[in-house]
Amino acid sequence: MADAPTAGRLLALLSLLQGRREWPGTLLAKRLEVSPRTVRRDVDRLRSLGYPIDSTSGPQGGYSLTAGTAMPPLLLDDEEAVAVAIALRTAARSAVAGIEETALRALVKLEQVLPSELRGRVQALGGATALVGGGGGGPTVDAAVLTAIGMACRDEEMVRFGYRARDGATGVRVVEPHALLAHGRRWYLLAFDPSRTGWRTFRVDRVDSPRPAGRRFTPRSIPGGDAAAYLTKALAGVVYRHEARVRYLVPAAELRSRGSGGWGGLRADGADACIYETSDDDVGWLAFRIAFPGVAFELLEGPPELRERLREMGERLLAGASAAGAQAGAGSSRSTTAKASRARSRSRRSSR
């Protein structure tokens, strides 16, 4: 019983139409094993369901799905689904500003229905993937952790996880998850902790193996009403361990167009320079962020460790550039300019 011939055929038709631009009606009829008349009727049905289907007459005419006003269901094949999952994982980890939360929501939706075999492929591919700009280190957010929590948020289900507090102490929490918010490069979970009868924010990169606790809860209203506002307020009190102020010798727009300037404030300083203020718990990541644009800069303010780290990076470059190739390299010895020798003489310490 219940094989729903028409409904299934409509889905198949949608799938076919998404795979190619133009389909002649007769071909569709053959594929769907119905008469051409029925195909025409099916197309009508889809249209009346809101899917915009163009049709052209004459030889080489046919049907094609076009852009309308509503999103039709996306019918992805296995490979495409894996690609979308991986793309969303990296996007959720802040490859692009402003879409993290939405990307995560879509990812949760996808992972819920992703066949386990495909999930394995996503793991395999995505696991090997480095974070964008990850060269400088910084905490890593596991996409699996994110989606697990995201699912709990969506389903209003309590979640249990291990948490490593800032002082290093670890413990198990069971909380009512309310929202996952990306702030800067980090993800925060805003949740109500019943055992402490209060709202808490958790850094997701410190969350360990979250799993549904099995109990439902009815959402409480967040103080202030807005999760983002609450988080901002909660974070305002937190000062990252290391702060830095940098002056770049290029206009602010230049930096922004290169994708820098996030995770802190960037403002113009005259027409040809700009000031970048940022902070982080991790000196390595802070240094990488500053050096990333590859533009001349001055470190106006910052902890000694940061200066040291930047020097190390610089000396590593000088050392590497001056290395063995000079004696063995074919024609590359020409480049011993005054600037280079001066640089070498300054970098006595070998890297690592």
Added chain:
Amino acid sequence: MADAPTAGRLLALLSLLQGRREWPGTLLAKRLEVSPRTVRRDVDRLRSLGYPIDSTSGPQGGYSLTAGTAMPPLLLDDEEAVAVAIALRTAARSAVAGIEETALRALVKLEQVLPSELRGRVQALGGATALVGGGGGGPTVDAAVLTAIGMACRDEEMVRFGYRARDGATGVRVVEPHALLAHGRRWYLLAFDPSRTGWRTFRVDRVDSPRPAGRRFTPRSIPGGDAAAYLTKALAGVVYRHEARVRYLVPAAELRSRGSGGWGGLRADGADACIYETSDDDVGWLAFRIAFPGVAFELLEGPPELRERLREMGERLLAGASAAGAQAGAGSSRSTTAKASRARSRSRRSSR
């Protein structure tokens, strides 16, 4: 006529099930405006169509869509669709190795049906996005160009575009597009050029405003049968302007785990080091690629310009860290600020 009540309801049901984990049958019945009995039948229908729907009995029971063996159609809302589109655009531009082509295919599928209003939002958000690792420069591939060509490939439709050849000469081409392939950080179009009666590879970043030429073609078989193999062979003859060989003082696996080692060959050199061979037309990008891992290295072989560029980068870092512009080449640096000199005077390594 033709309102297809059941088919539409099945789609709606799928959409509802994707939006939440558990739905009680009675709630679904109310939402879909049918009797609970019909809901049960609809669930049966979906199951017989291959969608795995779990159900739990008892109070707080309900239906939920779970992972099965086939991908169900993804029903995204507008925001999610935008997020997916942007995520795929960045993924196609090689954020993750190995899924570029598939991501592009999915993107083509999505863009075909993306409502124009949403397309505008994708443009607005995606346009502001910098390329991954874009700090070092290198050619930019426009996602719109990619999808336009990708659509032509899929639909076996001839495509017309402006092309800037390697020597700088520009011209208009009308070709039969066969495959888009990502190689290293670049995209290549493998196409048959009827006006020259031969196969050509085009670098997509040199393609300008592609648009469908309006004519169809029947695909020819690619010499050798495999597009990827053909491209590899075609590119083997091409030597990039600048070649480099670098020795990193960390194991190869370490680099790979950080997302480096692409766009060239990476092989182990003993247990604690590895050799990286790569080439590029652009020295700046080459230098960035080498410096990106933030690991001690030796430049074994490379053009003088590359050494010079690496030194420049190193000196910029040292200069910036010291914030003493006295000998910096930029010349624009002003007097050492009190803050900066104070900071320098206390620079000493500290623990983490």
Added chain:
DNA sequence: CAATCGAGGCCAGCTTCTGTCCTCGATCTG
């Protein structure tokens, strides 16, 4: 144990769908 909720068989009635006609209009090709 009682209440809740899904599973599913059965049936009557009716809506809906399909295939097969048919004509008409658009489009491309020779």
Added chain:
DNA sequence: CAGATCGAGGACAGAAGCTGGCCTCGATTG
């Protein structure tokens, strides 16, 4: 320009398929 191809869509009869009631049964929760 004529003919071929292909979509649009009306009409119709017969065959499915679908729905909403009913019912019983089993699982789960409190």
